[in-house]
């Protein structure tokens with residue numbers, strides 16, 4: 001199939017591109033390289049340096065390539081940046097999506113895979129793990145634009161019969177991650193420790209080990225993308241591990257993988273930090289036969305090995 005990956009020069013999108021190519025698909029990547037990197041692009045992929053906000057340039061890609069599937073990873077993906085500039089966030093995440101969806105209808109795309117955020121859209125939940133049908137309470141512009149996008153997908157499905165699947169990622173980590181994105185803490189800790197710098201843990205008064213997150217390895221996220229090529233039309237799936245990990249446990253796991261023991265400093269949680277996130281992944285297991293294969297220790301070791309090899313030191 002001809003698969004358009006938006007954001008395919010980024011951390012997760014480029015890992016997904018590698019997997020689609022390995023499965024024999026033709027991969028077309030659209031990315032404006034704002035946070036993505038040229039060196040992440042697989043050489044076999046066809047690359048267009050295009051901004052999804054530019055409707056004309058985007059349409060030119062659809063005119064040239066006969067796109068079967070859109071796998072939409074491009075986004076403004078920083079929560080603090082969305083707070084600082086909600087207009088930019090909405091332009092990329094909402095207008096960019098609509099530009100794509102208009103092309104999808106016009107050029108007969110068969111399915112859209114949309115990447116949402118299970119770590120952001122549920123907000124400060126009171127019950128864990130969080131299932132897909134629990135209340136969605138986005139509290140940042142980033143989370144709002146992700147959830148709005150989910151509604152637009154439902155609109156295009158009802159209006160134009162355009163199938164979609166939504167993947168709501170937990171906190172993704174792994175090779176090619178950059179420190180300043182959503183869930184950048186793994187990359188931040190690894191880079192700090194490899195450079196012998198002191199890591200910082202943000203805590204709430206009643207959570208001295210830091211916030212609780214659900215960390216999923218990018219290799220498992222890639223597998224979920226492969227599954228939904230054929231399955232899960234009209235559905236949203238949490239893609240995480242269902243396991244709670246505190247920031248301190250994460251740091252210790254990384255320290256063990258690196259073989260260092262630098263004592264962290266602790267600091268007050270920042271405005272907008274969620275206390276806890278843990279996704280229920282039963283639905284993805286039942287519908288897609290998808291399960292995460294990597295535990296935190298194994299995934300972190302692979303990630304550390306990558307950073308060492310690539311010498312991604314600050």
Ligand SMILES: NC(=O)c1ccc[n+]([C@@H]2O[C@H](COP(=O)([O-])OP(=O)(O)OC[C@H]3O[C@@H](n4cnc5c(N)ncnc54)[C@H](O)[C@@H]3O)[C@@H](O)[C@H]2O)c1
Nearest residue numbers: 007009010011012032034035036051052074075169172183
């Ligand atoms: N990293 C996580 O833990 C996480 C969690 C939940 C959801 N997500 C979502 O996964 C997707 C990929 O995130 P990532 O962590 O790989 O981030 P990333 O920054 O590495 O990837 C995003 C890519 O989109 C590109 N891009 C941004 N704006 C663009 C525009 N206007 N036009 C064209 N390309 C543009 C960037 O250059 C980059 O290559 C995003 O949609 C993000 O919201 C990530």
